Amino acid sequence: MRTNPQPTPAPLDAATPAWQGRATARALMGEDPALRTAYRLCRRTTRTHDPAIHAIIQLMPAVLRPACWALWATASVLDDLADQPDVEPAQRAARVEAWTKALKHDLAVGTSTDPIRYALVDAARRWRLDLSSLEGAMARTRDDAHGLRFADWAALRAWSNEEIVPWVEQVRQMFEQAGAPMTLRLDRHADYEDFVAGAQLTDLLTDLSTDLDQGRLLVPLEALEPFPGAEADLAQRRWSPAVAALIAELTAQARRRVTRPAMTRGMHPGVATVLDTAAELMRLQLDAIDAAGPALLKRPPRPSVAARARVLVPARLRSILAWSLTSLTVPDPRPSVVDVNGPGLADDGTGLRPPPPHREGARPPRIAADRMPSHVAIIMDGNGRWAEQRGLPRREGHRVGTAAAHEMVFGALEIGLRHLTLYAFSNENWKRDTEEVTAIFDGVRRELDEGPLRDLDVRQRWSGRPDRLPEELVHAIRREEHRTRNRTGLTLTICLDYGGREEITRTAAALAQAARAGEIDPHLIGPDDFARHLPHPDMPDVDLLWRTGNEQRTSNFLPWHAAYAELYFTPDYWPDTDRRDLWQAITEYGRRQRRHGAAPAPLLPPNTTGRLPDAQPDARH
Structure with a gap:
């Protein structure tokens, strides 16, 4: 049972300037020096592991950034544990499993000795995040330590939905709680699916050399079939005509998928800026992949600083304006009392609470x-x-x-x-x-x-x-x-x-x-x-x-x-x-009498009211 009720969050003034938004973000990292250090480590981890993700988070409202850093740093740590070189797959999987179990324990007690888990525990409690949806993603990361191979695009898409989408869904929940919902329209569902598939394909191409270093090729067999010899050439790091044609086809396909201008129409302008900028950065990344040629098989390509600045500077100005005109909701301070049944990973069926009482104190009638x-x-x-x-x-x-x-x-x-x-x-x-x-x-x-x-x-x-x-x-x-x-x-x-x-x-x-x-x-x-x-x-x-x-x-x-x-x-x-x-x-x-085709029961005596003797008068009428 919850030991402390969640107070109503306080609204952030719609006219809050950008510098005060940053102050709010700093305040959300808490007065505890260990917690502030934990969030800063999450920010550095996110920036080092994926600069593009870090840049996208900087376009979000300041109140969301610390929690986003904690989420992405957690995902990065698990990826690193699953991909550790010179470690046996079984041992890598065991390390992911141990880290995940430790997180579940930390969520239950409300603190952690690990800084990244400490930040995630705090973020989950502030934003009332249910991290049970991440359990499947963490299990997939553990299983990925044994190696990955996809037969077709459908298998890659299913993996993406289980491995990546749950992390993004946590961010979506926070946007909704903050008062700027990332509304997805049904008539544009195909656009969203294509966008996610394009993002996954862009990441796959970017990390091609890293994956080859680890002896794995994540390009689906279905995509390799039209290019005979490409798989063997990739295994040998040969930039052959088949490999060049394969990369060109995959890059073009990814570009088509991430270019969905109708996807953000009608969305909140701040949310639209975040998604549109993500698409622009992915197209920049695909330009770098196209330009890399044989170097793609040696190291991950990166867009130039100038090219990124041309996208990010105007996006940052648009996002500051959009969020300054939006009334946002700030999460409450971290509860001081441990909520042992708060947000966690898998729910094992214990610690369930009773339903809340009726607002006017009504109680159910007694029914035989x-x-x-x-x-x-x-x-x-x-x-x-x-x-x-x-x-x-x-x-x-x-x-x-x-x-x-x-x-x-x-x-x-x-x-x-x-x-x-x-x-x-x-x-x-x-x-x-x-x-x-x-x-x-x-x-x-x-x-x-x-x-x-x-x-x-x-x-x-x-x-x-x-x-x-x-x-x-x-x-x-x-x-x-x-x-x-x-x-x-x-x-x-x-x-x-x-x-x-x-x-x-x-x-x-x-x-x-x-x-x-x-x-x-x-x-x-x-x-x-x-x-x-x-x-x-x-x-x-x-x-x-x-x-x-x-x-x-x-x-x-x-x-x-x-x-x-x-x-x-x-x-x-x-x-x-x-x-x-x-x-x-x-x-x-x-x-009522339920006969199911049988003869009716004897009628009640004339002086019987018809009310069941053990039923109370109706609580409402």
């Missing part, structure tokens, strides 16, 4: 066990209409609706519900405006990254199609599924890009495939066989299906599971509901 539903499914309808009634953008309705979803989870935990399924986005909702769709998905991702459900006894699952969702959202969903898989309280299933008919169609296709493979006799297929091929075979039938928003239809929601569900419709829009409405719905469910 035989009248308690096992599974409640909710169609959260009316977010957009709620906002329109108030003259607000529809996305505001979804934002406020998120708080109502929190309330339902809190109320479900308090009353002892085992399964709660929420309909967040149907496969027909793609017809909506792109801005609204983007807002919905951004809200889901923020919830997964930093929402208040992270420390509750909630197992999170997701149902729907993964192929049309943003890749980073799918990664975040799967990360939370893995992280919470052993929790035993409430199972929360979020239906995202979900359609009931589509689910049944895909399940039928899986059954047909099983029958074709001889795994099942098609003449003996029954309901249990069908249920075993559903996306979540262990999901129980829905006992109560509740829809808000004054609509009375089920809208293609869980048709298989809800075949015998009790239906419950209410007029309030979703943002106007809270946990008391869930308790009211469950109380109403307890009053």
